[in-house]
Amino acid sequence: MRFFCRENWGQQLRQATALVGLLTLVSGCDWMPGKPKPAERWQPDTAITDFANLYQTQCAGCHSRDGRMAAARPLNDPVYRAFVDPKIFRQVIAQGVPGTTMPAFAQSAGGLLTDAQIDILVQNLLAGAESDRATLRLPPYRAAPGDVQRGAVAFQTFCAKCHGKDGKGGPTGGSVVDPNYLALVSDQALRTAVVVGRVDLGMPDWRGYVSGRPMTDTEVSDVVAWLISHRKK
């Protein structure tokens, strides 16, 4: 019976009450560090609307984190952003470029992004490009390939210094007539490369091949035609 006749049970009761009170107080404060933050809540990838997040998860692989030095065309190049046609830019993200390494990102084309997400990418990637377009006076984004013969001549003037007389590679530029290379890029990619260059890799744009003498619209189209003529038929 020892257990039923504690003399200090009143004191114990008081202590217990104090303990319960303390616990209530502590539990009342819903502030502890383990409390999951709403930001950490899982959301499907289609719910992401943050541009930086979208770019890092979807584009950075090929176009690099900062968009400056990349395996594919760096998107942070102001000349390119001014050059590209926003409508086609959007279409390329959504539908990809068949036959090249640019995949389709729209859900309708088998990708993971919603139309709204693609709009966010386009808006942010091309933000501010409008004003550059006015000042740069670039050759048109789209144009039919020109004349192959004239292109060969223009190539000697503007490109041979780096890419070699036959285009098979020179001291500072690799081969641009390699059939495997040409099989993997679109005609438009060739045109973009001629106009915009690859600043990240040391290739200047259409103004810089011969100093003080930018390429004319015709010359650009002709060189592209000459490059295309090296494709395997």
Added chain:
Amino acid sequence: MIKRLQQIAQWFDDRLHLTKLFESTAGHHVPKSSGSWFYVFGSGTLLCLMLQLVTGTCLAFVYVPSADEAYLTLEYLTYQQPLGWFLRALHYWGSNFMVGIMMLHMAQVFLFGAYKYPRELTWITGVLLMFVTLGLAFTGQVMRFDQDAYWGLGIGTAIMGRVPIIGSDLVHLMLAGPIIAGETLSRFFTLHVFILPGTILALIGVHLRLVLAKGINEYPKPGVVVKRETYDQEYEAIIKKEGVPFVPAAISKDLVFSALVMFAIFTCAAVFGPKGPKGFPDPTYIQTAPQPDFFFLWVYSVAALLPPYTETFVLLVGPVVATLALFALPFISNTGEKSARKRPIAVLTVVVSLLALSLLTWAGIRSPWSPEMTAWTSDSTPAAFLKGRSPLELQGALVLQYKQCRNCHSLDGIGGERGPDLSRIATRLTRDQLIRQVIQGGGNMPAYGKNLSPAEVEALVAFMLTLHPSNVPPVRDSTIPAQAAL
């Protein structure tokens, strides 16, 4: 007033025999030597179970075990209900601690030879309790009906499906159908909240009854051996000579340990919070890297690291052998030395098991074998690998991303770790070997021949041939004379 209360208490005691019950249970005499810090793990496990019962019941007030609503109720608990997250965290950490302390209890019983004569059945019920506890842990993981739960179940059923002859029936029984669906969740809910807790309570009844009947193992002394003929008298003598009532004499350390465990669980819950829920369990989301809970990470590692041809054998025969060994243990080593100091093999068994489990768990946490499903679009090609490359080589760098090679192969340590890092691949493979490896695969790599055009292969190989440090030349094909190669 006190007197009156005493009278009432006496009246009840006369009818309920509470004092007698107390004396034959909590107050029973145990060897004084068993009041040791090593003997606290059993009660610690029991306390965790109590916490699980309380928190689990509270969770069941809100949780709806249906495929549509389970995830929603989890989110409600985690983000909306005041302290709902804390309740989930307590239940989660309680389960981690319960499994952990149970394993400690088991190791202690094993090392102290407590499973030997006459306590064989205590050990066997303990082993059964371990299986039920792990069953609760697994079914509990399914209750958190998210992507981890979905794929964890998938792996569980894939193992079951390998059982010869009755495999598909077992899968059907486990999932309540051919696929993971709402019925599956109902089935696991029933297991988790009715069948397994009921079983565990019944088994604990037997386990404790056996502890009372056969007494708590005395603290073993090196050189004192158990003999079937004499042990019972010896134990009786110990109890007579230095027996103390469990309550209040021997329980103090249990209480202190239990308090520490509670404190640890509450602290972990408050600081680290609950786990998940990690994504709606939709199998069409492939951008996920599911991992089982802490206590099953080692199984996950084993399943991932086994050579494919041993998988079925090890996964099906291994557990049977391990179970039989656990059940057979008290009969194989029924008598003899109890002290760990005189049982090197027992100590070695525990050390090796612990090491193996820890290393496998660590491997499971890192899980380098899982492809990184997002690497191809999110991990950039390091700039150093792009400088001075030709247009074709740059296209190769793009093919490496586009064809998702990066999900398994890292460049400069960034990317998947399933396959080897490609940063120095040109120092290991020649052009011909690279082409063969890409097209035909091999060594766990799939063949990409059908998924790559000739131009893509050429570009990819051209890029990989540039991947060597400037001071290490690329490897040379020995069939081509050195001059020609230069």
